[in-house]
Amino acid sequence: MHLKEFKLEAEALFSETVYGHGFLHYGYFPDGQPEEPSLIALGEAQQVYFDHMVSHIPEDVTRILDVGSGTGANAKALMARGYQLECLCPSEQLNRMARRKLPDVNVHTLSFEDFSSDARFDMCLFAESFHYIELRSALEQAARYADKYVLIFDYFRRRHREDRGDDTRGTHAAFLETVKEMGDFEVVSDVDETGLILPTFWILDHVKNARVRPFVERLRGDLKASSGIRPFVFEKVLSRVAKRAAKPSNRHETFPQRHEYRLILLKKT
Numbered sequence: 001m002h003l004k005e006f007k008l009e010a011e012a013l014f015s016e017t018v019y020g021h022g023f024l025h026y027g028y029f030p031d032g033q034p035e036e037p038s039l040i041a042l043g044e045a046q047q048v049y050f051d052h053m054v055s056h057i058p059e060d061v062t063r064i065l066d067v068g069s070g071t072g073a074n075a076k077a078l079m080a081r082g083y084q085l086e087c088l089c090p091s092e093q094l095n096r097m098a099r100r101k102l103p104d105v106n107v108h109t110l111s112f113e114d115f116s117s118d119a120r121f122d123m124c125l126f127a128e129s130f131h132y133i134e135l136r137s138a139l140e141q142a143a144r145y146a147d148k149y150v151l152i153f154d155y156f157r158r159r160h161r162e163d164r165g166d167d168t169r170g171t172h173a174a175f176l177e178t179v180k181e182m183g184d185f186e187v188v189s190d191v192d193e194t195g196l197i198l199p200t201f202w203i204l205d206h207v208k209n210a211r212v213r214p215f216v217e218r219l220r221g222d223l224k225a226s227s228g229i230r231p232f233v234f235e236k237v238l239s240r241v242a243k244r245a246a247k248p249s250n251r252h253e254t255f256p257q258r259h260e261y262r263l264i265l266l267k268k269t
């Protein structure tokens with residue numbers, strides 16, 4: 001398992017057990033930075049993100065394919081609003097969580113690139129999942145399965161990275177170019193929401209720098225000073241994780257330099 005998958009599954013566990021909702025996307029802060037940089041504020045802002053995203057679903061949509069459905073939290077909340085859902089996500093662990101919430105929904109365990117079905121939907125939804133998928137495959141599959149719309153709420157890189165070796169996590173310019181070249185969609189709306197997502201990182205940086213880091217550094221110091229097998233086990237097994245946790249974080253500064261977070265609605269031509 002890759003570290004990224006492990007991180008997602010750990011975040012899913014946290015989101016389900018602490019917040020109860022299970023959202024895996026960032027928070028959305030239309031009123032700016034909250035007074036306190038607390039995880040509770042972040043959990044609430046994830047709900048605001050969902051509400052904001054839903055307000056952009058066109059009225060003639062009923063059937064939705066939730067691509068990268070995570071723990072099924074978006075799908076569950078969408079069903080409560082009367083939509084019909086099908087879910088797709090490559091992680092079996094996340095899908096187990098989704099099936100618990102959605103016993104009557106089809107939850108497919110595969111990547112969108114490998115999805116093959118006779119089913120068709122009014123809209124394909126990508127809630128912070130578009131950047132995981134190779135750009136052209138994502139759009140070609142969306143053109144196949146969405147009869148009317150594609151809604152993307154996700155981030156793009158500001159600059160192309162030659163060294164990535166694949167076409168995931170691309171730039172917004174490359175996205176627009178591919179949409180134009182394919183000719184299957186027109187862009188109905190395309191809004192830069194980076195500033196309203198950003199307090200997510202202010203909170204996470206604060207939690208890490210002011211809480212987790214001092215805790216881990218103290219723990220490392222105590223363990224190094226102790227005798228017996230514990231310092232050895234710690235160095236061998238946990239030191240990489242602890243070193244990572246002890247690194248200062250400033251994503252609230254680096255995220256907007258490297259990424260733009262956008263809400264995009266495409267309509268089938």
Ligand SMILES: C[S@@+](CC[C@H](N)C(=O)[O-])C[C@H]1O[C@@H](n2cnc3c(N)ncnc32)[C@H](O)[C@@H]1O
Nearest residue numbers: 023024025068069070089111112127128129132
């Ligand atoms: C950040 S999570 C977002 C989950 C959910 N949409 C939400 O808003 O809470 C990204 C999701 O995309 C999924 N994903 C990763 N690669 C994918 C792929 N190639 N095709 C479809 N989904 C993928 C992950 O497993 C995860 O469920």
